[in-house]
Amino acid sequence: MTEPKQPATLTEQETQMRLRAAAFVGVGVPALIYFGIMAAIESEWVLCALAFITSATIVVCFLILWQRCRGYAAVRPAIACYTALLLYLVAFSGPEHVRALWLLTLPLVSSLLLPPREGGIWAAGSMLMAAYLMLQGGQFDGSSGYSAAYILRFSIVYSLLSAVLIWSEILLQRYQARLQGQNAALAEERDRLEKEVTARAVLEEELRYLATTDPLTGLLNRRAFMAMLAGELTRSQRLRSRFTVLMLDIDHFKQINDSHGHPAGDAVLVHLAALLTEQLRGIDKLARIGGEEFAIMLVDTPADSAAGVVERLLDAIRHKPADHPASHQPIAFTASIGCTESQPEDDKLTALARADRALYIAKQSGRDRHAWV
Numbered sequence: 577m578t579e580p581k582q583p584a585t586l587t588e589q590e591t592q593m594r595l596r597a598a599a600f601v602g603v604g605v606p607a608l609i610y611f612g613i614m615a616a617i618e619s620e621w622v623l624c625a626l627a628f629i630t631s632a633t634i635v636v637c638f639l640i641l642w643q644r645c646r647g648y649a650a651v652r653p654a655i656a657c658y659t660a661l662l663l664y665l666v667a668f669s670g671p672e673h674v675r676a677l678w679l680l681t682l683p684l685v686s687s688l689l690l691p692p693r694e695g696g697i698w699a700a701g702s703m704l705m706a707a708y709l710m711l712q713g714g715q716f717d718g719s720s721g722y723s724a725a726y727i728l729r730f731s732i733v734y735s736l737l738s739a740v741l742i743w744s745e746i747l748l749q750r751y752q753a754r755l756q757g758q759n760a761a762l763a764e765e766r767d768r769l770e771k772e773v774t775a776r777a778v779l780e781e782e783l784r785y786l787a788t789t790d791p792l793t794g795l796l797n798r799r800a801f802m803a804m805l806a807g808e809l810t811r812s813q814r815l816r817s818r819f820t821v822l823m824l825d826i827d828h829f830k831q832i833n834d835s836h837g838h839p840a841g842d843a844v845l846v847h848l849a850a851l852l853t854e855q856l857r858g859i860d861k862l863a864r865i866g867g868e869e870f871a872i873m874l875v876d877t878p879a880d881s882a883a884g885v886v887e888r889l890l891d892a893i894r895h896k897p898a899d900h901p902a903s904h905q906p907i908a909f910t911a912s913i914g915c916t917e918s919q920p921e922d923d924k925l926t927a928l929a930r931a932d933r934a935l936y937i938a939k940q941s942g943r944d945r946h947a948w949v
Contacts, residue, residue, distance in 0.1 A: 594642060596688045597651060601638045604658070604685075605631045626664055630657040651689045658685060659702050667709045673722060676730065679706055683738035692746045699738040707731060790864040792842060793849035801863035801871050806924040808861075808873060813920055820882035822872035823914040823931040824852075824889070827943040829868040832909060839901050844909060847898035855885075855892055871928065879917040879948065886913055886946045894944070910944035917948075 612627030634654040641650040662682055665675040682702055686695040710722040710730070722730075788800035796804070805821070812819055826832070826848065833841040845868065852862055852870065861873040874882050890913065897906035914935025918927055930949045938947035 593648075593651075593689070597638050597641050600654075600685065600689065601634055605634055608634075608661075623661075623664065623668070626657075626661045630654075630661045633657040648690060648694070655686060655689060655698065658682070659698070663702070663705055663709060666706045667712075673726065676706070676710070676722075679703075680734060680737060683734065683741050687738075687741040687745045692742050692749065695745065696738065696742045699734075699742070703731065703734050703738075706734075793846055793864050795849050795853075795870075796861065796863035798863065798865040798871075801861060801865060801873070802924050802928070804861050805873060805927065808875060809918060809922055809924060809927065812918055816920075817876060818878040819918050820874040820877050820879060820885075821916050821918065821927050821931045822874065822882075822886065823928070823935040824870040824872065824911050825913075825935055825939070826868040827910045827912055827939075829909075832907065836900060836907060840898075840907060843901045844898045844907055847896075848893065848911070851892055851896055852889065855889055871931070879915070882915065882917075886915055889913065890944065890946065912938040912943050913946040914938055915946055915948045 608627045608631040612624045612631070615621075615624040615627060634657070637650050637654040659682060662679045665678050669676040679702070683695075683699045686698045686702075689695075690698060707727060710727045712721070788797060789795070790797045808819060811817075826844065829841065829844075832844055845864070848870070849862070849864065852872070856862055856872065857875075859875045860877075861871075861875070863871045865871045874885060877885065890911065893909070893911050897908040899905070900907055912935060914931045914933065914937065916927060916930040916934055934947045934949035937949065938945050941947060
């Protein structure tokens with residue numbers, strides 16, 4: 577199924593032309609209809625027909641411009657009909673030549689609806705045709721004709737009006753072009769600043785990640801864990817709740833490095849980090865705070881509830897060895913865990929120090945076990 581075609585976005589020039597054409601229709605069509613009616617009342621049927629044909633042409637051209645936006649090509653037929661009507665008024669102006677004054681509206685129409693160069697040519701050509709008709713005297717309507725002084729005054733006024741309107745349009749277009757250039761420069765600068773802000777935000781996020789994350793395991797580092805521990809102590813003291821802090825250390829980790837190589841030791845650390853993450857809840861905090869030392873914060877978990885979690889962690893470590901990165905042989909290892917429950921008077925250093933003492937007791941008691949302080 578084909579998607580409906582989206583309407584094209586109008587350029588500023590097309591929007592401006594539409595508005596000018598709408599103004600021409602709004603003012604010109606009612607005036608032409610009135611002109612046609614008055615001509616019909618006076619039995620001037622040619623003038624009546626020209627007025628109604630011109631008004632209809634203007635409406636049709638406006639609809640084409642509005643629907644298809646064909647630019648200047650859509651308005652030229654309307655201006656041609658309007659020019660023909662005005663030249664007819666010049667030729668059949670009557671004894672006082674009042675109707676000929678309507679020709680003074682042509683420079684305004686041509687300057688508004690056509691490019692300055694074309695509008696100027698159109699206005700000049702129309703004036704030459706009008707001058708020719710004026711010089712023919714009263715051959716068309718049987719009047720006394722135009723005097724040389726009238727033709728000269730009319731030509732001067734018409735020329736000055738055309739020059740002022742066309743030059744004003746040229747200045748307006750230059751101003752609009754300069755304004756568009758400034759807007760484009762501002763848009764480019766805005767895009768540059770947005771990219772710079774985005775890049776800076778990404779860099780800040782990367783720096784924040786590097787400052788709080790262990791690069792090998794992807795866990796929190798010591799700094800981040802200590803900050804979270806301080807925050808959790810403050811919260812638990814306010815709510816009078818308890819949580820448990822664990823210190824975990826891999827047993828005989830130096831022997832793993834010596835026997836299997838440092839890449840194997842790194843693989844054990846990464847494996848243990850993934851294993852602990854799998855066993856813990858999403859609200860618990862896990863960090864690598866030293867070479868083979870890990871710290872765990874069991875949030876909202878007092879000592880009696882934490883004992884089962886600790887046993888589960890030790891059992892998972894015993895039964896899930898790491899893979900050697902080269903030979904893919906299993907590397908079995910164990911760990912010791914020191915445990916402590918938070919106290920109301922604790923700060924982050926005292927809580928972690930107690931867990932560290934408990935870890936020392938577990939190590940001295942034979943490893944692969946846990947101890948509480």
